[in-house]
Amino acid sequence: MSGTTPAGAQERLLDGIPRQPGPAAGEGGPAGPHRPGPAGLAARAFAVFTGRVLGRYQAAAVRIGFGLVWLAYLLREWPNRRLLYGDTSPWSAELADRLLADNGAFTVLPWFGGRLWFELVYHLAVLAALAVLLGWRTRAATVLFLVTVLSLQNRNVFLGDGGDNIVHLMAVYLVFTRCAEVWSLDARRAGSGRGGAAGVLLWAVLGAVLLLCQLGGFAGTSLDWTVPAFPYVGWGPLFWLLWAVAGLWWLVDRLAPRGETRAVLDALATMVHNCAMLVIAVEVVLIYATAGWYKVQGSRWQDGTALYYPLNLDYFTPWPGLSGLVGGALLPVFLITYGTVLLQVAFPFTLVNRRIKNALLVVMMAEHAGIAVLLGLPVFSLAMIAADAVFLPTAALLWAGARVARIRPGGRH
Numbered sequence: 001m002s003g004t005t006p007a008g009a010q011e012r013l014l015d016g017i018p019r020q021p022g023p024a025a026g027e028g029g030p031a032g033p034h035r036p037g038p039a040g041l042a043a044r045a046f047a048v049f050t051g052r053v054l055g056r057y058q059a060a061a062v063r064i065g066f067g068l069v070w071l072a073y074l075l076r077e078w079p080n081r082r083l084l085y086g087d088t089s090p091w092s093a094e095l096a097d098r099l100l101a102d103n104g105a106f107t108v109l110p111w112f113g114g115r116l117w118f119e120l121v122y123h124l125a126v127l128a129a130l131a132v133l134l135g136w137r138t139r140a141a142t143v144l145f146l147v148t149v150l151s152l153q154n155r156n157v158f159l160g161d162g163g164d165n166i167v168h169l170m171a172v173y174l175v176f177t178r179c180a181e182v183w184s185l186d187a188r189r190a191g192s193g194r195g196g197a198a199g200v201l202l203w204a205v206l207g208a209v210l211l212l213c214q215l216g217g218f219a220g221t222s223l224d225w226t227v228p229a230f231p232y233v234g235w236g237p238l239f240w241l242l243w244a245v246a247g248l249w250w251l252v253d254r255l256a257p258r259g260e261t262r263a264v265l266d267a268l269a270t271m272v273h274n275c276a277m278l279v280i281a282v283e284v285v286l287i288y289a290t291a292g293w294y295k296v297q298g299s300r301w302q303d304g305t306a307l308y309y310p311l312n313l314d315y316f317t318p319w320p321g322l323s324g325l326v327g328g329a330l331l332p333v334f335l336i337t338y339g340t341v342l343l344q345v346a347f348p349f350t351l352v353n354r355r356i357k358n359a360l361l362v363v364m365m366a367e368h369a370g371i372a373v374l375l376g377l378p379v380f381s382l383a384m385i386a387a388d389a390v391f392l393p394t395a396a397l398l399w400a401g402a403r404v405a406r407i408r409p410g411g412r413h
Contacts, residue, residue: 050267055277056181057397058390060135062280063142063179065386066170067133069163070149073379074126084159085109086118091156104227105154106235108147111218121151132174135184139246140202142179143239146171163380166387169283175242176276178269183401199250207243277390284387285348292344301341304334310375318376326374340367354393361391 036044048054074081082088097110109121125148131141149171153164180186213219214236223236249269252262300306310316311327326332343364350357365385372381389397 049274050271053178053181053270054274055390056178057183057394057401058392059177059179059273059277060181060183061389061392061397062170062386063135063138063174063177064133064183065389066167066174066383067129067131067145069379069382069386070145070167070171071126071129071133072382074122074129081122082115082118085122085152085155087113087115089156091158096155099157100154104221104229105150105157106147106222107151107154108219108222109151109155110220111213111222121148124148125152135180135186137199137202138180138184138186139242140206142171142175143206143242146175161377161380163377163383166287166380166383170280170383170387173276173280173283176272177280178273203243203246203250207247210239210243280387280390284390285351287384287387288344288347292341292347295341296345301337304337307333307337307340316375316377319373323374343367351391357391358393358396361388364388 077084083090087093093110093113099105100107100110109118111117124144128141128144128148131137132145135141149167153160153168214223221234223239224234225236226232227234249265252259252265256262295301295306298306300309308327311323311333317323343360347360347364350360365388368381368384368388372378
């Protein structure tokens with residue numbers, strides 16, 4: 001016998017495991033590893049899209065960031081709350097009602113009017129922001145967060161520094177994400193196996209309140225089923241759908257936690273989450289792209305002096321000495337002005353390279369921190385940093401989470 005193995009036998013063995021008969025190498029068979037075709041790639045992508053929650057840590061970071069931004073804003077403006085949104089505001093309730101009649105924006109403040117109702121809504125907004133920040137009963141908390149953000153911001157649309165628009169949008173998107181799977185009280189409760197009746201009680205109370213608002217006659221057109229403009233569906237169906245899905249989820253999870261219905265619900269929730277995360281990412285890209293290209297067309301940005309002017313306005317100089325120091329140095333003003341335009345225009349194109357994108361994110365977050373300090377725009381800056389978190393690498397978020405867990409004795413995520 002010779003010491004060689006026949007070619008046919010070599011083709012039938014792979015690491016000691018018999019293979020199905022097939023053409024030998026050199027006889028028309030495929031050479032090298034099999035690569036899936038377009039259909040295989042599409043099937044694999046669909047399986048990931050429906051079966052894997054993408055960006056869990058990024059979604060948690062966005063949730064924590066915007067919960068913190070809105071909570072900090074509400075607490076900072078607590079002494080001035082009535083002047084900004086309440087019964088003593090220069091933008092009176094009559095003027096607000098006329099504007100709301102034209103644009104159809106959603107707010108619950110006109111339902112009753114008066115100081116008591118305003119105080120209830122404002123402090124509910126504080127509690128909702130805290131619940132979103134901590135990830136407590138997040139399905140209900142994000143809906144309340146949405147309601148209170150829209151209610152206060154649409155009461156007086158002339159307030160804000162640009163960050164309010166970002167909070168406004170993200171409040172809508174967070175409702176459709178699974179943003180509490182990590183770094184939340186919900187995740188800790190699920191890991192410990194504790195259920196409790198608090199969730200059922202909260203669901204029942206919110207359903208009763210929604211029914212009262214729908215049938216009470218004091219909500220006006222806020223909860224209409226249809227609206228004349230896009231998307232042609234009112235807020236009423238959306239709130240009822242969210243409430244019904246939460247109840248169905250709980251019921252299926254108790255009766256058939258491993259059944260087909262539970263698997264279908266989980267796949268649908270995963271798809272909605274992945275779509276919402278994609279929308280958030282696209283929204284951030286659009287913010288930077290449009291801001292950058294509009295700046296390119298401005299003469300002050302073209303000659304590199306755009307930063308000089310806000311540094312010499314009292315409204316944008318919380319630290320006059322620091323603003324004067326930076327504004328008096330022409331070279332830094334020139335470099336920062338051109339650098340800002342370059343970063344914003346280039347950001348969408350850097351997404352194809354992970355390392356360049358991560359480096360640019362660090363620079364942009366540092367720039368937003370500088371805007372918060374130098375120009376006195378903390379809400380806008382913190383909102384943009386929270387939105388940027390959707391692009392942060394998971395390894396960096398895990399590293400940051402581990403460092404935070406070390407600070408808290410016995411902490412885990």
